[in-house]
Amino acid sequence: MSLLTLLVLESRFEPGANMTKSRSTSALDADELALMHAIRHSPRSRAELAEMMGWSRNTVVAKLAGLIEAGWVTEFSELQAGRGRPFARYAVNPAAATTFIAGFDVESVTAAICQIDGTILAWERQQLPAVSGPDAAVMTLDDMLKRMTGKAGIPRQQIEAMVVAANGPVSDMRVTVPWSKVGVLPSDFSAHFGMKVAVENDANIVALGVQRENPQASSVLALLVETGIGAGIVFSGQLNRGFSGWAGEVGHIPVAAAGDTPCVCGNRGCVASIASNPALIRSISTKDRPLKTVDDLRGAVISGDTDAIMALRQAGRHIGEAITGLVIGLAPDIISVGGSFAKIGDHLIAGIRESLSQRTPPAISSHLRILGMQDHNRSGIRGASEIAFDLLFPR
Numbered sequence: 001m002s003l004l005t006l007l008v009l010e011s012r013f014e015p016g017a018n019m020t021k022s023r024s025t026s027a028l029d030a031d032e033l034a035l036m037h038a039i040r041h042s043p044r045s046r047a048e049l050a051e052m053m054g055w056s057r058n059t060v061v062a063k064l065a066g067l068i069e070a071g072w073v074t075e076f077s078e079l080q081a082g083r084g085r086p087f088a089r090y091a092v093n094p095a096a097a098t099t100f101i102a103g104f105d106v107e108s109v110t111a112a113i114c115q116i117d118g119t120i121l122a123w124e125r126q127q128l129p130a131v132s133g134p135d136a137a138v139m140t141l142d143d144m145l146k147r148m149t150g151k152a153g154i155p156r157q158q159i160e161a162m163v164v165a166a167n168g169p170v171s172d173m174r175v176t177v178p179w180s181k182v183g184v185l186p187s188d189f190s191a192h193f194g195m196k197v198a199v200e201n202d203a204n205i206v207a208l209g210v211q212r213e214n215p216q217a218s219s220v221l222a223l224l225v226e227t228g229i230g231a232g233i234v235f236s237g238q239l240n241r242g243f244s245g246w247a248g249e250v251g252h253i254p255v256a257a258a259g260d261t262p263c264v265c266g267n268r269g270c271v272a273s274i275a276s277n278p279a280l281i282r283s284i285s286t287k288d289r290p291l292k293t294v295d296d297l298r299g300a301v302i303s304g305d306t307d308a309i310m311a312l313r314q315a316g317r318h319i320g321e322a323i324t325g326l327v328i329g330l331a332p333d334i335i336s337v338g339g340s341f342a343k344i345g346d347h348l349i350a351g352i353r354e355s356l357s358q359r360t361p362p363a364i365s366s367h368l369r370i371l372g373m374q375d376h377n378r379s380g381i382r383g384a385s386e387i388a389f390d391l392l393f394p395r
């Protein structure tokens with residue numbers, strides 16, 4: 001399942017506001033950037049901003065006026081109980097910037113044009129070309145961007161930042177990851193498209209989105225169980241990429257049940273070889289009941305097929321076993337599980353929960369919340385919009 005596939009169901013297809021901004025983000029000074037960050041997640045009053053920034057009320061008013069005039073900030077009035085007149089609050093103008101967010105999976109690429117708050121203006125999915133690699137990835141997105149801006153009537157120059165989700169470790173070195181067909185660096189895109197670009201691992205982007213959805217949780221583990229098994233780790237509020245972007249490649253943790261099955265990563269006995277979607281499909285497919293695709297397996301689970309349900313639960317147990325050390329090491333507040341099977345019943349998650357409750361100290365397991373993501377695409381858009389904000393408003 002690609003990052004954005006399901007979003008069409010809940011997106012709002014409204015044309016982007018016709019913004020005429022008098023200044024680009026690169027013209028904002030350090031104080032203005034700090035103000036944008038102070039209101040990025042919740043609107044603030046002048047008094048709150050004066051206290052947060054350590055500025056006088058007059059300075060806050062002057063800086064806000066400049067940002068409002070430039071189109072970056074909106075002002076709105078709010079009535080408060082016990083106060084006679086409405087008072088003003090300030091928020092990031094959601095239509096101030098338009099972003100292009102694209103996600104690559106094994107077979108396809110899905111892209112969305114969004115406002116800076118993640119509201120979707122247009123989206124499209126297409127098969128990956130037969131040729132893979134950096135040039136093919138850039139040209140595929142170029143085609144999609146042309147077509148989508150044309151259809152939606154959004155001037156291409158209105159799009160100021162691009163976030164690309166890749167299904168493998170992402171680093172600043174050009175490393176060919178065997179299971180990812182993307183193999184691009186941000187500079188490949190930024191040189192071609194002339195805008196700010198970030199390339200990030202898909203599970204990392206989802207983890208950022210989950211943390212945004214659960215602001216009280218400082219550490220989050222987001223698991224995506226699909227063709228492979230990836231995790232994004234937000235630790236103490238910060239995304240942890242590890243060496244060469246390899247942090248969270250939990251599908252390549254060995255478990256005893258996988259024996260010495262060779263894996264694409266070069267190691268043997270990785271949990272992905274027995275608990276990823278293709279492994280699950282293989283394990284319960286029989287001559288009498290051949291299963292070929294994820295949809296076949298989903299159909300079997302939904303129809304109550306005991307073998308399919310047991311296999312899903314067992315896969316969850318293996319995943320739980322594999323991530324036990326990581327969970328004890330990080331003591332996250334939330335493990336959020338996404339993927340094709342996270343939203344059809346609790347079977348996969350029940351297996352993960354069972355394994356972790358047996359293997360982790362009660363102090364950790366009693367605090368830990370293990371949740372199924374109803375829509376990891378939605379979390380992905382939220383996470384990508386956070387990255388786009390940081391690109392546009394660097395601190």
Ligand SMILES: [Zn+2]
Pocket residue numbers: 251252253263264265266267268270
């Ligand atoms: Zn492996």
